[in-house]
Amino acid sequence: MFDVQHWLVSLPPIAVYLLVAGVIGVESMGVPLPGEIVLVSSALLAATGVAEPEWVATAAATGAIVGDSIGYAVGRRGGRPLLARLGRRFPRHLGPAQLARAEQSFARHGVWAVFFGRFVALLRILAGPLAGALRVPYRRFLLANAAGGLVWAFGTTYLLFTVGRAAEHWLKDISWAGLVLAVLAGLASTWWLRRRAHRLGAAEPMPSADPLSSVEPVASAESKPSGEPVPSGETTRAGG
16 A cells, blocks of 8 residues: 555646546456555545545545446346356456355345445445346446445545544654653563563473373284283174
């Protein structure tokens, strides 16, 4: 995420908005891309003043709504064969197990799976194509899609924008004494945890050096010397 953020710094603001809309849009069509990472990085970038948070959120919402609608149309046209081809193309993200979980979510929650799916990585990719393949009515899909896209885009952007501004203000005003105390507290807690783990490891019983020494030998008729007589009961059983 930090590499993406450093790369975004070199771009003009309009390019950042277009990139956010493009990546999230393609991801919503059913192609696994790091849409959420791009949104998080852009929102934190807006906290530094490089971009405007309202335009980052607008770009993310537009990409989510348009991408999901295109994915819906493609899924409705291609049906389950399309989902099977996507699974073979991206087995790690869209394999049979992931597709089965997504179908269970649609069966359990209906169109609400589209709304809440915007906040889940797997459903964020599959919501559009899967809703189209399952023939969900488009009006209901569009309502849930637009609501989920707006809440997800603006909520995530402004939450991270606020946190980023607060963190920047706190780090700017922090004193060197507070920083030293924080570092010492971290070192002390690490030392205490290591010492406790060492004590717990020393308190565990040591295993026996010879694990076979505690096993009693089992005598059998075959292990007895040939010259030693065998009891009559054992002879009878052997003969029977």
